[in-house]
Structure formats: structure tokens, C-alpha cells
Amino acid sequence: MFEELENRIDRMFEETLESSIFEGPLWDAEGCYLEPLVDVRDLPDEVLLTVDLPFVEKKEDIDIRLSQNALKISAKMCKPVCFERWGTVQRRIDFQEYRKTIRLPIEVTLKGARASFKNKILRIRLPKKVRKLRIRVE
């Protein structure tokens, strides 16, 4: 019961923090790249990230780098996606790349890290860097 209460309080803090941080648009006109949609799950032994990468054809077009506690993902699209004269951007831009840096919720390790790419969804599994001690039940 207390764990549930704790989780709820954590969620409330996260939501307050999220709402106070301005989330920019999912594109960068100067860099000509788009930000992909990302889902981050904090699982018991690992952090699981899934990234939606439409128009990325091959796993060779994807680059993943782990630096301290941030994961940098970039991927080349097989063809440019054009957006024309929207909002404050009154010109045509052809985007051909995704870029995203994700701050991870916990320290992870490269040892045992795996990534797979299927149906344009990139899945990255990062084991947590946690020292496990077994507690015996008496």
C-alpha cells in the first residue's frame, strides 16, 4: 500500500515537473532533423526504450551512443520528408534525419545492452548498473 502511495506521489512530482518544462517542437529547422517519438520504461532489471523510426530502412542507418546517463540516437531516413509553410516557418524544409538525446532515469551499463529494429520500431534494452544482494527469507 505504501509502495503504491509512494509511486503515486512520484508520478505527481513527475507530472508537475513535466508541465513546468517547456517541450519544444519535434523538429529543428536549422539542423534539418526531426525528433522521433520515444517511450522509456523503467523495468526491474533494465531500462527499455522504444523509438518510432518511420522511413528508416536498415539498422545500418541507425547510430546509438551511450554517454554518462544519456542515450543519443540518430538515424537516416531513406527519403526526405517535406514540410511546407507551417506555423512560424513559412518555407519548405526537407527533413532526412532523426536525432534524439534521452536522459535515462537510472544508471545503466553497456554490458548486456541489446538493440533490435523491426517494423520501423527500434528497441533498446539497457541493463541497470545496480549491485544486487540477495536477502534470505527466514
Added chain:
Amino acid sequence: MEKVTELEIIETSSVKVEKPVVIVGLPGVGLVGVIASTLLAGSQEMKNIGYIKSDLLPPMIILHKGRIFDPVRIYSKDKLLLITSEMPLPTEIVRPLARSIVKWAKEKDPLIILMLGGINVPNRTDIEKPECYSVETNEQARRILEKAKIEKLSEGIMVGPYPMILREALKEKLPAAAILAQAYGRYPDPGAAASVLETLSKLLDIKVNVNELLEKAEEIRVKMRDLMRRTDQTMRKMGKEQELELPAMYA
């Protein structure tokens, strides 16, 4: 002082049709409802006949090809009436919206109210062709849905505008059903929208060519990222993740 408008359905062109099918396609899981509605309105050449007016909606208009549109709009063609939205609906508007839609639909004496959407499945990447499931208010709705041989959901939790519409329709004894395709929870899912439209085609004997949707799937996934992100934020505020929980009832 100007009166606050909770919610009003405004018909800019009057619609008189016998036993219409009222279809609702709102932003939700996988944006299935919105993607399906957009193709439906286009392929059936539906006409914009109204919109939803409410002070509970964020102050927003949509610009498209230089023209101004309300974000929540109503379309019509023959016996089809379609309500769709280009913005996620905040929690505070969900109940007034459900009441207004059902009240408006009841005045039209509908054959059925159908809601198009997605159901979040964790293994969606492994699913080639998403299956559809239904949640219905009564036997009349079940008889209509039997044509498409959709499996009925029997246990679970539903969160959002559709369960509220189902609840209001149940109270008013109107036939209503949600048609939900297996979908990505947090990514636009044209494949799931295609499954929902194929089901709709079987139910209503209308022709909807989903090939266009499947050919443009990747383009749709790219172009709808912003709407998906905002919808995801709205769904989290409503507690949408509860739909993945195991039901508590044991008796």
C-alpha cells in the same frame, strides 16, 4: 458578463437523415480514431456540416490551405454522420462532450453510434494485421456488429471519452459500440486504423479503400508525431495506463 458555454453542437448546415450511423473518431491510442476518420471523410467525400463549440476547449483554430477550421468538427454524407477532432480533448470536456454527443445523436434516432479507436497491446510490433474488438451497450448493437464477426471484450477497464459516450448511450438505451484495433499505445498506427476501417466497411456496406492508408503509413507516422505526443500527455492525465491493469473483480 458573457455566459460560459459548457458545450454546444452547432450544425452549420441542417441534416435530416433517417436512422443515421453516428461515427466518432477522437485522438487516443495510436491516433487510430483520427487517422480512420480522416480517411473516411476524404474517401466518402463527406461535407463539413458543423462543429463543437465550448469554452472548455483550448483557444485554438486549425489553418488548412489558408482556410480556418474548428478543431472538433462534424461531417455528413448520406446516412453517415462523423464527429472528429484534430486536438486531444482535455479531461474536463470529456463528460459534457459525451452527454452532448449522445443527446444530439438521440435527436437523430440513430441506427447506432460507433466509436473508432485503438487498444494498447505491448506486442504490437509482432502483429502483422491488428485484430478488432468491440464494447457494446446492448443487443441491438451486438446484432449490427455480428456482421463483421468482431470479438466482444468481456473484462477490463476503459478510460477516456469513449467509455463516457458508451455510458451515456447505455443510460439513454441507444445502441452504441466502440470498435478497437490492437495498436501501438504511443505511436500513430495507420495499420490499426486500416483494420478498423475494414471492419466498418463490412458493417455498413460502404467501400473504404485502405490501400492509400497503408501506402502512406510511414508519412502519416511522421506527420502525426506532434498530435500523438499531445494526445499521450492528455491520456496520461486521465489515467489511461489503468487500461493495462488486471481487473480487480473476482466474483
